Amino acid sequence: MKKAIIALSGGIDSAVAAAIADKEGYELYFLTVNYGQKNIEKELENSKKLAKYFGAKEHKIIDMKWLGELGNSGITDINIHFENVSDDFIYVPYRNTCIISACVAWAEVLGAEVIYTGSEAGPWICPDNSPEYYEAVNNLVSMSTKLNKNVKVVAPLNYSDKEGNIRKGIELGVPFEFTWTCVARADKACGICQPCRDRLQAFEKAGMKDPVPYVDEK
Numbered sequence: 001m002k003k004a005i006i007a008l009s010g011g012i013d014s015a016v017a018a019a020i021a022d023k024e025g026y027e028l029y030f031l032t033v034n035y036g037q038k039n040i041e042k043e044l045e046n047s048k049k050l051a052k053y054f055g056a057k058e059h060k061i062i063d064m065k066w067l068g069e070l071g072n073s074g075i076t077d078i079n080i081h082f083e084n085v086s087d088d089f090i091y092v093p094y095r096n097t098c099i100i101s102a103c104v105a106w107a108e109v110l111g112a113e114v115i116y117t118g119s120e121a122g123p124w125i126c127p128d129n130s131p132e133y134y135e136a137v138n139n140l141v142s143m144s145t146k147l148n149k150n151v152k153v154v155a156p157l158n159y160s161d162k163e164g165n166i167r168k169g170i171e172l173g174v175p176f177e178f179t180w181t182c183v184a185r186a187d188k189a190c191g192i193c194q195p196c197r198d199r200l201q202a203f204e205k206a207g208m209k210d211p212v213p214y215v216d217e218k
Helices: 012-023 040-054 065-069 095-110 131-144 162-172 194-205
Strands: 003-007 027-034 058-063 114-116 152-154
Touching: 003 012, 003 095, 012 027, 012 040, 012 114, 012 162, 027 040, 027 095, 040 058, 095 114, 095 131, 095 152, 131 152, 162 194
Parallel strands: 003 027, 003 114, 027 058, 114 152
Antiparallel strands: none
């Protein structure tokens, strides 16, 4: 059976990417990275639920806490609060390339044909989400692999947006109650950070109530 690795954060986009890979008939292998993110407890909880829901063959949790320790991101630095800084602090320096590198290494071992990521459409605050980035990554992968030179990295949502991803997830039966988007908290979503704002707006446009709890809900 053909194999796919999913870079799974437990968020909407990676969950929808997993659902797309599942529909396309791949045997699923999930890889989740602990890079010191503030919401890691919720990401691990949800990624495990999603692995069970999709019947993943294997779910690896990789330790990259050193990445967060480098600092300068509101996602990892407890001293940076999103109500006080610009959305540019949503970027974790070089995160996606580090995560994809781990996925490529595992793909070499497994003989997986494809790696799915949940990167969505721009404006790309994070340059390692853009279509040009994925083109360059695949060029690098073809040059730098030995055991499995045919593996490709794909971002099926790269020309979609959050609303489109939610609609696609509805179509594919994604359990959005098992997803988490807030990068500031792991108990209740803050509603302040840019991912929270985008998520709330997208659910509203899609005509759905967001199933996760928010701080200001009564």
